Amino acid sequence: MMRELKVELGERSYPIYIGEGLLNDASSYFAKHGISAKSPLLIITDEHVAPHYLDALVQNLSAGGFQAASAVVPAGESSKSLQMLEGLVTKALEAGLDRKSAIVALGGGVVGDLAGYVAASYMRGVKFVQIPTTILAHDSSVGGKVAVNHPLAKNIIGAFHQPEFVLYDLKTLQSLPPRDVAGGLSEVVKHGLIWDAEFVAWCDANAAKLLSLDPEALGYALYKGCGVKANVVSQDEKENSLRAILNLGHTIGHALEAVAGYNELQHGEAISIGMIGSAKLGVRYGAPQEVYTVTKRVLERCGLPVVLPRHFDVDAVMSAMMHDKKFAEGTMVFIVPTAIGKVEIKSDVPVDWVREIVEELKLEVQR
Numbered sequence: 001m002m003r004e005l006k007v008e009l010g011e012r013s014y015p016i017y018i019g020e021g022l023l024n025d026a027s028s029y030f031a032k033h034g035i036s037a038k039s040p041l042l043i044i045t046d047e048h049v050a051p052h053y054l055d056a057l058v059q060n061l062s063a064g065g066f067q068a069a070s071a072v073v074p075a076g077e078s079s080k081s082l083q084m085l086e087g088l089v090t091k092a093l094e095a096g097l098d099r100k101s102a103i104v105a106l107g108g109g110v111v112g113d114l115a116g117y118v119a120a121s122y123m124r125g126v127k128f129v130q131i132p133t134t135i136l137a138h139d140s141s142v143g144g145k146v147a148v149n150h151p152l153a154k155n156i157i158g159a160f161h162q163p164e165f166v167l168y169d170l171k172t173l174q175s176l177p178p179r180d181v182a183g184g185l186s187e188v189v190k191h192g193l194i195w196d197a198e199f200v201a202w203c204d205a206n207a208a209k210l211l212s213l214d215p216e217a218l219g220y221a222l223y224k225g226c227g228v229k230a231n232v233v234s235q236d237e238k239e240n241s242l243r244a245i246l247n248l249g250h251t252i253g254h255a256l257e258a259v260a261g262y263n264e265l266q267h268g269e270a271i272s273i274g275m276i277g278s279a280k281l282g283v284r285y286g287a288p289q290e291v292y293t294v295t296k297r298v299l300e301r302c303g304l305p306v307v308l309p310r311h312f313d314v315d316a317v318m319s320a321m322m323h324d325k326k327f328a329e330g331t332m333v334f335i336v337p338t339a340i341g342k343v344e345i346k347s348d349v350p351v352d353w354v355r356e357i358v359e360e361l362k363l364e365v366q367r
């Protein structure tokens with residue numbers, strides 16, 4: 001079954017195609033979306049994804065009349081760096097990419113964010129195609145946030161650059177390692193927690209199926225998650241207001257990733273711990289206790305961490321949080337749940353509350 005969603009952004013609107021085996025037909029999607037066959041493409045992927053899917057994609061595109069060069073980066077968050085960006089621009093120049101060329105991201109969120117930033121900056125912006133291959137990338141491939149990291153702050157060098165289309169072949173998810181399956185479910189659950197209580201209940205009941213990569217459950221969950229994301233982005237592309245809700249759990253989560261040097265906690269894991277922190281904050285602001293208990297239960301069922309490993313230094317986490325992009329005019333801004341499926345954007349969040357919550361996250365019983 002093929003499902004289709006649309007991100008509605010006027011002349012920058014684009015579809016998200018979700019289905020099994022879509023990569024087998026990649027070149028026809030490229031042709032349908034006006035990607036030039038006269039200018040070379042650059043496929044950016046990573047060392048784990050390339051052995052599974054790169055050759056087949058290059059061959060399919062070549063059979064459809066497209067010339068595609070490729071660049072394979074090391075897997076992992078450390079590839080989201082300015083050094084990697086420079087290397088990829090060199091590759092694009094060597095492969096002869098011009099202003100009509102497109103950059104293609106074949107991979108998870110790391111490849112998507114990195115390739116997207118190459119597309120946004122090469123010759124001041126060329127076309128971009130997202131071919132997500134992780135569960136987490138149902139989030140990162142939609143919405144046009146592209147970036148690389150700075151050692152002090154996550155995603156701090158970036159742009160908004162929307163793709164021409166998103167081609168989500170669910171078959172590619174079958175080769176994901178278990179840790180990345182669980183990691184991706186973090187943002188799936190997030191989309192429920194910010195928007196749709198029924199979907200949270202569904203994730204709670206179907207966590208085991210999702211963890212075992214049941215194709216039907218996955219197809220439904222990713223369609224629902226992409227649907228929430230597309231809806232929010234369509235209303236507020238550049239995060240002037242509503243879009244900030246997609247940042248649930250990220251104020252703490254991004255700080256944890258940076259403090260851990262971008263190599264200990266994966267993004268989804270850090271956001272899971274961050275969402276527990278946000279749930280605790282919600283309860284302090286008066287939300288029912290179930291906001292915390294349900295959030296914790298669903299994330300645990302999805303195989304995600306819900307406590308902060310003991311060696312994290314609270315001062316370092318607090319200082320990394322001050323680089324959060326939502327921090328403005330001297331106040332901390334948090335996305336705070338008021339009920340399951342509902343959040344609000346709170347500014348002036350007391351710093352001592354946040355510190356106490358980070359300390360609590362560390363003290364909880366470690367698995």
Ligand SMILES: NC(=O)c1ccc[n+]([C@@H]2O[C@H](COP(=O)([O-])OP(=O)(O)OC[C@H]3O[C@@H](n4cnc5c(N)ncnc54)[C@H](O)[C@@H]3O)[C@@H](O)[C@H]2O)c1
Nearest residue numbers: 048075108109110111133134136139140145172175176267
């Ligand atoms: N732009 C956005 O809106 C947005 C949204 C959410 C997350 N992100 C970013 O996404 C990144 C995390 O994404 P991620 O979790 O996909 O990480 P990732 O891209 O590092 O992928 C996770 C791991 O899975 C491997 N992999 C990918 N696809 C595979 C496949 N089909 N089979 C086997 N292995 C595969 C990768 O090589 C990597 O080792 C973070 O940098 C985060 O900041 C961005």
Ligand SMILES: O=C(O)C(=O)C[C@@H](O)[C@H](O)[C@H](O)COP(=O)(O)O
Nearest residue numbers: 139143145154155243246247250325
């Ligand atoms: O698309 C958004 O907006 C999000 O906040 C989605 C997040 O899951 C994602 O991690 C995003 O990259 C975070 O954005 P940032 O602006 O906080 O860096």
Ligand SMILES: [Zn+2]
Nearest residue numbers: 187250267271
């Ligand atoms: Zn995220």
